[in-house]
Amino acid sequence: MATIVDETISDFDCYGSLSIASTTITTTTTATTSSSSWNDWSPVFDWDVFSGGDNFQDLIESMVQGSGNCFYKSEHQDCAEFMEEEEESGDSNNNQSEDIDGLKLVHLLMAAAEALTGVNKSRELARVILVRLKELASPNGATNMERLAAYFTEALQALMEGSASGTLHTKHMFSPNYKDEHRQGDVLAAFQLLQDMSPFVKFGHFTANQAIFESVTHDRRVHIVDYDIMEGIQWASLMQALVSRKDGPPTPHLRITALSRSGSGRRSFGTVQETGRRLTAFAASIGQPFSFHHCRLDSDEIFKPTNVKLVRGEALIINCMLHLPHFSYRASDSVASFLSGSKTLNPRLVTLVEEELRPIGDEEGFVGRFMDTLHHYSALYDSLEAGFPLQSRARALVERVFLGPRITGSLARMYRARGEEERCSWGEWLSGVGFCESNISFANHCQAKLLLGLFNDGYRMEEIGTNKLVLGWKSRRLLSASIWTTMDIDL
Amino acid sequence: MFHAKKPSTMNSHDRPMCVQGDSGLVLTTDPKPRLRWTVELHERFVDAVTQLGGPDKATPKTIMRVMGVKGLTLYHLKSHLQKFRLGKQPHKEFNDHSVKDGDRATSLELQRNSASSSGMIGRNMNEMQMEVQRRLHEQLEVQRHLQLRIEAQGKYMQTILEKACQTLGGEENMSLPTRTFKGIGNHQGGLTPDISAAFKEFGTPPLTFSSFQDLNICGEHIDLHAQSSMGERSSSFDGFMNLSNTSTDHNLSLGKKRSSPYNTSNGKSPFMWSDDFRLHELGGGGSCLGSNNEDDHQIIQMERSCNPEIDSVSDMYESKPLLQDEKKFDTKPERPSPRRAAQVSSLSAQGGRNSVFG
Numbered sequence: 001m002a003t004i005v006d007e008t009i010s011d012f013d014c015y016g017s018l019s020i021a022s023t024t025i026t027t028t029t030t031a032t033t034s035s036s037s038w039n040d041w042s043p044v045f046d047w048d049v050f051s052g053g054d055n056f057q058d059l060i061e062s063m064v065q066g067s068g069n070c071f072y073k074s075e076h077q078d079c080a081e082f083m084e085e086e087e088e089s090g091d092s093n094n095n096q097s098e099d100i101d102g103l104k105l106v107h108l109l110m111a112a113a114e115a116l117t118g119v120n121k122s123r124e125l126a127r128v129i130l131v132r133l134k135e136l137a138s139p140n141g142a143t144n145m146e147r148l149a150a151y152f153t154e155a156l157q158a159l160m161e162g163s164a165s166g167t168l169h170t171k172h173m174f175s176p177n178y179k180d181e182h183r184q185g186d187v188l189a190a191f192q193l194l195q196d197m198s199p200f201v202k203f204g205h206f207t208a209n210q211a212i213f214e215s216v217t218h219d220r221r222v223h224i225v226d227y228d229i230m231e232g233i234q235w236a237s238l239m240q241a242l243v244s245r246k247d248g249p250p251t252p253h254l255r256i257t258a259l260s261r262s263g264s265g266r267r268s269f270g271t272v273q274e275t276g277r278r279l280t281a282f283a284a285s286i287g288q289p290f291s292f293h294h295c296r297l298d299s300d301e302i303f304k305p306t307n308v309k310l311v312r313g314e315a316l317i318i319n320c321m322l323h324l325p326h327f328s329y330r331a332s333d334s335v336a337s338f339l340s341g342s343k344t345l346n347p348r349l350v351t352l353v354e355e356e357l358r359p360i361g362d363e364e365g366f367v368g369r370f371m372d373t374l375h376h377y378s379a380l381y382d383s384l385e386a387g388f389p390l391q392s393r394a395r396a397l398v399e400r401v402f403l404g405p406r407i408t409g410s411l412a413r414m415y416r417a418r419g420e421e422e423r424c425s426w427g428e429w430l431s432g433v434g435f436c437e438s439n440i441s442f443a444n445h446c447q448a449k450l451l452l453g454l455f456n457d458g459y460r461m462e463e464i465g466t467n468k469l470v471l472g473w474k475s476r477r478l479l480s481a482s483i484w485t486t487m488d489i490d491l
Numbered sequence: 492m493f494h495a496k497k498p499s500t501m502n503s504h505d506r507p508m509c510v511q512g513d514s515g516l517v518l519t520t521d522p523k524p525r526l527r528w529t530v531e532l533h534e535r536f537v538d539a540v541t542q543l544g545g546p547d548k549a550t551p552k553t554i555m556r557v558m559g560v561k562g563l564t565l566y567h568l569k570s571h572l573q574k575f576r577l578g579k580q581p582h583k584e585f586n587d588h589s590v591k592d593g594d595r596a597t598s599l600e601l602q603r604n605s606a607s608s609s610g611m612i613g614r615n616m617n618e619m620q621m622e623v624q625r626r627l628h629e630q631l632e633v634q635r636h637l638q639l640r641i642e643a644q645g646k647y648m649q650t651i652l653e654k655a656c657q658t659l660g661g662e663e664n665m666s667l668p669t670r671t672f673k674g675i676g677n678h679q680g681g682l683t684p685d686i687s688a689a690f691k692e693f694g695t696p697p698l699t700f701s702s703f704q705d706l707n708i709c710g711e712h713i714d715l716h717a718q719s720s721m722g723e724r725s726s727s728f729d730g731f732m733n734l735s736n737t738s739t740d741h742n743l744s745l746g747k748k749r750s751s752p753y754n755t756s757n758g759k760s761p762f763m764w765s766d767d768f769r770l771h772e773l774g775g776g777g778s779c780l781g782s783n784n785e786d787d788h789q790i791i792q793m794e795r796s797c798n799p800e801i802d803s804v805s806d807m808y809e810s811k812p813l814l815q816d817e818k819k820f821d822t823k824p825e826r827p828s829p830r831r832a833a834q835v836s837s838l839s840a841q842g843g844r845n846s847v848f849g
């Protein structure tokens with residue numbers, strides 16, 4: 001019994017040479033001879049339905065007609081058709097099996113998303129598809145697509161369970177707290193790996209820092225309000241730059257105010273206070289006059305500008321790092337309050353780093369955004385692999401610790417928000433609120449290009465408008481850094 | 492109105508149309524003396540503007556301050572700045588889309604501005620040459636600064652990892668050579684097999700993730716000994732720091748035996764600045780890496796000293812072998828200009844796609 005099951009499983013899996021005709025025959029025989037074993041194998045799905053001989057003619061008809069509409073005729077028939085279609089797609093030659101497997105996974109994911117939220121929702125179908133996906137994809141899989149599919153499957157599963165119980169346990173499941181489950185060692189190691197294997201973190205930090213550095217050439221006091229300081233590594237290189245600047249007044253006094261949130265921070269990087277201590281020690285070690293403050297946010301995470309202490313004569317900079325790969329997502333209310341609150345403080349410069357997503361119209365709905373997110377993360381995965389094809393375990397670690405949770409969180413947000421208006425990028429928001437663009441200098445652009453030159457060829461740098469640099473992988477834009485200011489140029 | 496401020500510059504005519512003031516300013520001798528924006532003056536102007544961060548950031552006041560030219564007033568600067576800014580605008584369309592910048596006056600723009608402002612068109616070639624030189628110089632500067640900044644980040648990263656290792660590993664004063672991750676491995680929050688596997692993929696722990704600290708780019712030597720007292724502290728770095736302390740340790744042979752070139756097939760190692768470059772194994776790489784048990788650690792060490800081939804398989808940060816006489820890590824290599832030139836040329840040779848020349 002077991003061997004038969006194995007055989008049939010492998011038939012489904014390798015999709016070697018099954019043609020439609022033979023599919024019919026094969027499945028009929030296997031289905032009829034081992035239907036009971038099938039049910040043992042996959043109790044979720046009622047395989048007995050599948051074995052009925054009558055349905056196959058219809059199935060083949062619908063396959064031949066081949067439109068997606070017939071996909072949702074009836075629940076069981078859907079599943080059967082779906083399995084048929086699955087087999088058929090594996091028809092082509094074995095040489096491209098890896099591509100096909102990847103493609104298959106994509107189709108399955110799309111089908112699952114569609115089943116979950118599409119016009120003809122079908123939870124049963126979605127469940128079946130997810131089961132299948134879980135068999136095919138594992139987080140430790142060999143190919144990028146497989147691992148990516150595993151995380152997306154997990155995320156979809158969570159969505160399904162969440163919606164089934166009536167309430168989406170959003171705060172709990174998808175909040176930054178989720179990351180605390182990872183051990184501290186893991187997170188640190190993954191962070192180091194992330195920094196060394198990809199340019200994202202450095203790109204965001206260095207571009208912002210260069211813009212800040214250039215804007216404070218003649219200032220004696222600099223005050224930076226940092227939205228999400230995390231471990232504080234961004235400021236190490238700024239301090240270094242300030243300490244070693246040749247022209248202008250001597251090293252300015254640097255003051256950093258970091259927003260701290262109640263509730264858990266990223267335990268692995270410690271609290272904001274720890275970051276402050278670390279920065280203070282570092283500044284002392286290189287001779288940078290420095291002071292650190294933090295500004296507590298309430299549980300609603302809304303920023304109140306009055307909580308920030310200002311000093312006369314200082315150059316105020318607002319620093320807003322949002323979607324670096326190791327960051328947690330912040331609620332958009334919080335970000336909006338921060339940015340609009342900042343405007344009232346009249347800063348000299350606002351540096352913004354956010355992920356660059358393709359704006360999706362409403363008509364595409366959840367599925368469209370889902371596919372876009374899939375594309376986004378697959379570019380991310382590819383970029384890591386291209387640079388370090390042999391270091392699969394390192395990449396798997398980064399994926400597990402940072403990217404997986406982000407995928408889950410991202411999908412949850414999309415799911416919750418479907419039907420609501422698509423949020424524009426924060427950059428657009430800033431210019432809508434009244435910030436002006438500020439030029440990216442030649443030096444900054446040059447630095448970014450040099451930085452990319454250290455990594456794989458596939459990374460691309462684009463300049464959009466005058467104030468934004470976008471880092472992308474091949475044709476996919478991933479992360480953007482933009483510079484804004486409140487003051488108009490006075491003549 | 493401004494002419495009233497410059498009575499002293501109304502000298503007798505040396506040239507038919509213009510006079511040279513004692514401040515160096517050239518004025519016309521029309522009934523209303525106007526300032527002539529000569530090429531030199533304009534250059535100083537452009538310099539000042541660049542220094543201040545571009546025509547949009549610079550204000551007449553600050554320009555005046557920076558230029559420090561006597562007799563130049565705000566009004567002169569206001570109007571000239573405005574023309575300059577406008578003069579730049581149409582040029583943005585001509586530029587490559589990847590090469591937009593407020594600061595950088597292309598030779599064409601300079602030509603335009605000087606032609607319209609001063610009427611002297613004949614100096615274009617010179618300007619172009621100077622422009623190219625200026626650009627080159629700036630790029631070198633950027634490169635140097637980038638290296639320093641990456642190093643700074645690496646240093647900071649080390650402090651984070653130190654702290655973490657301390658927290659994780661507790662205080663144990665074992666002898667340095669045998670220091671391993673044992674303590675950490677036992678700890679609840681310590682390294683998982685995942686991590687050690689992940690880092691093993693990168694080969695030599697000392698080199699891994701030490702970022703630019705280990706790369707004495709431009710001869711800047713980050714003194715790891717001074718920077719961290721890790722030699723005494725019981726962190727897991729000790730085993731690796733040891734590498735830098737002893738010069739006869741067999742661990743050093745890691746560098747010498749490594750004979751395979753960079754794995755260019757894998758895509759570039761991110762820390763390869765130039766082929767000439769030596770990776771100095773200063774050991775104390777910034778990470779709690781390696782295995783989480785003693786045996787593995789020693790095995791890895793031994794493996795490497797005996798088996799040079801292993802390095803080529805999984806190493807990411809490989810380099811040409813250290814010269815035999817470069818055993819000591821305390822020496823500060825000089826910063827020879829040929830090396831710098833080699834870096835630049837290799838950097839630009841590394842591919843047109845990210846060519847620093849746009």
